[in-house]
Amino acid sequence: MKPLSRHLRSLATSSVLAAVALAAPVASAQDVLVDKSEIRFVAKQLGVNVDGRFRKWKANVVFLPADLAKSKAEFDIDLASIDLASEDSEREIRGAPWFDTAKFPVAHFSSTSIKDLGGDKYEIAGALTLKGVKRDVVVPVTVKKDAAGNRVAEGSFTLMRLDFNIGTGMWSDTKTVTNDVVVRVRIVLPPAT
Amino acid sequence: MMRCVRARYSGVAIALHWLTVGLVFANLTLGLSMVPLPLSPRKLQWYMWHKWIGITVFIVVCMRLAWRLYRRPPPHVAMPDWQRRAAYGSHLLMYVLLTLIPISGWLYSSSTGIEVVYLGLLPLPDLVPKDRTLASVLKWTHYALNSALFALVLVHVIAALKHHFIDRDGTLARMLPVAWTRSHP
Numbered sequence: 001m002k003p004l005s006r007h008l009r010s011l012a013t014s015s016v017l018a019a020v021a022l023a024a025p026v027a028s029a030q031d032v033l034v035d036k037s038e039i040r041f042v043a044k045q046l047g048v049n050v051d052g053r054f055r056k057w058k059a060n061v062v063f064l065p066a067d068l069a070k071s072k073a074e075f076d077i078d079l080a081s082i083d084l085a086s087e088d089s090e091r092e093i094r095g096a097p098w099f100d101t102a103k104f105p106v107a108h109f110s111s112t113s114i115k116d117l118g119g120d121k122y123e124i125a126g127a128l129t130l131k132g133v134k135r136d137v138v139v140p141v142t143v144k145k146d147a148a149g150n151r152v153a154e155g156s157f158t159l160m161r162l163d164f165n166i167g168t169g170m171w172s173d174t175k176t177v178t179n180d181v182v183v184r185v186r187i188v189l190p191p192a193t
Numbered sequence: 194m195m196r197c198v199r200a201r202y203s204g205v206a207i208a209l210h211w212l213t214v215g216l217v218f219a220n221l222t223l224g225l226s227m228v229p230l231p232l233s234p235r236k237l238q239w240y241m242w243h244k245w246i247g248i249t250v251f252i253v254v255c256m257r258l259a260w261r262l263y264r265r266p267p268p269h270v271a272m273p274d275w276q277r278r279a280a281y282g283s284h285l286l287m288y289v290l291l292t293l294i295p296i297s298g299w300l301y302s303s304s305t306g307i308e309v310v311y312l313g314l315l316p317l318p319d320l321v322p323k324d325r326t327l328a329s330v331l332k333w334t335h336y337a338l339n340s341a342l343f344a345l346v347l348v349h350v351i352a353a354l355k356h357h358f359i360d361r362d363g364t365l366a367r368m369l370p371v372a373w374t375r376s377h378p
Contacts, residue, residue: 046241049308051323085305086328092232176234 032059033150036188039077043161044178056081063143063151063189068114073124073187075109097168104131120144124155130164139185149191156184200267201367209257210368213250213291217346220246221339244302248311251295258288270362280352283345290342297338301331 040053056078064071080101084090094101111126117140124139141155158180161167167177202210220243227239269277299317302309306323310316321327356364 045307046237047313048241048310051306085307088232170234173234176237 031190032061033188033190034059036150036152036186038184038186039075040184040186041181042184043181046176050085052082052084054078054081055083059187061187061189063153065116065143068116068122071111071114073109073111073114073126075107077107077109079105079107097171098166100131107131109137122153128159130159131166133164135159135163145191146188151189151192153187153189154185156182158182201371202266203260203264204371205260206257206264206266207368207370209253209260211370213253213257216246216250216253217291217342220250221343224339244298244309245312247295247298248309248317250291254288254291267367270356270364270367272356272360272362272364283349283352287342287345287349290338290345294335294338294342297331297335301328301335304328304331 037059038053039057040051042049042051044050054077058076060072060074062070062072079099080094082090082093082099084093093099096102107128107130109126109128111124113125115123115125117123120142122141122143124141126137126139127134128137137157137159139155139157141153143151143153146152160179161177161181162172162174162179171177201207223239223243223246227236227243230236230239269280272280299309300321303319304321304324304327308316308319321331353365353368356362357366
């Protein structure tokens, strides 16, 4: 346990940093409620759904329905923070045939455009960089309000793991682990101010 | 000797008993050999087969219990009261373990976030959430229940052999296939 004073000091530091960030001339990032948000994925292993998630990631999201041109979504995902079936499989997936987190610790997504599809539906196009490979992806998203007035954005897309050289060698057989991996993102933003 | 009128288990009961023996022995061997394997496609394949065999054991045991209610087992061979009670208790406990072991394995799989799909066709619901602490408890439970079953089976086998070779009372013979009994009178 950190002493309270240290907590307060780090809180003060982050407030200062937040204030500096807010003072920047670009549209301000809205703090994602990380505890309520999640980045999960599902792959099929021998025909069976296996699900996991990332414990650590950072998001920089600006969502202005009235001004989508100024809106953006950026994610940095700490690949080593993966939560899988067991410590054994987590160790395996950090290794060279899979994510190779020693060389490529972070996956990055950066939106290039956000389209309003009407109602509560949007489409986010962007680039995903994973294991040194950059690919365009399109993520359909719905944005709804929860009971507390938070804005909840949910979207999913399918990526082909072999496009990013994930699961090579003996793991490249898609009969063992399917090529398509469904990524599900749920981002909760505080009420619009 | 009264060998001719000796009451035997029914053919169905005998078949299901030896099917259970085969499946449990195969799955115990598979289970113990797959765990230390390094993670590989083969390891995943073995785990899947282990789950399929385990669920099959569960189904076979349910069939045995149903059959036992429909057709009562033959009366006991004459033996001391404590032996009869020990036999009853250990049989009951083996049925309980043979039911609980597959269930604990299924829940363990769910708690690691891996769905169980019987024979690749029938998905079983995930009754527990993915949870690391729960997973380690269920893994230990699965292992402990199996250890108990192993100990009990050992007692069961030793008792059967003792009745057969020392007491020579036909307890084992009534669970053996007819053909075997005929060729070894």
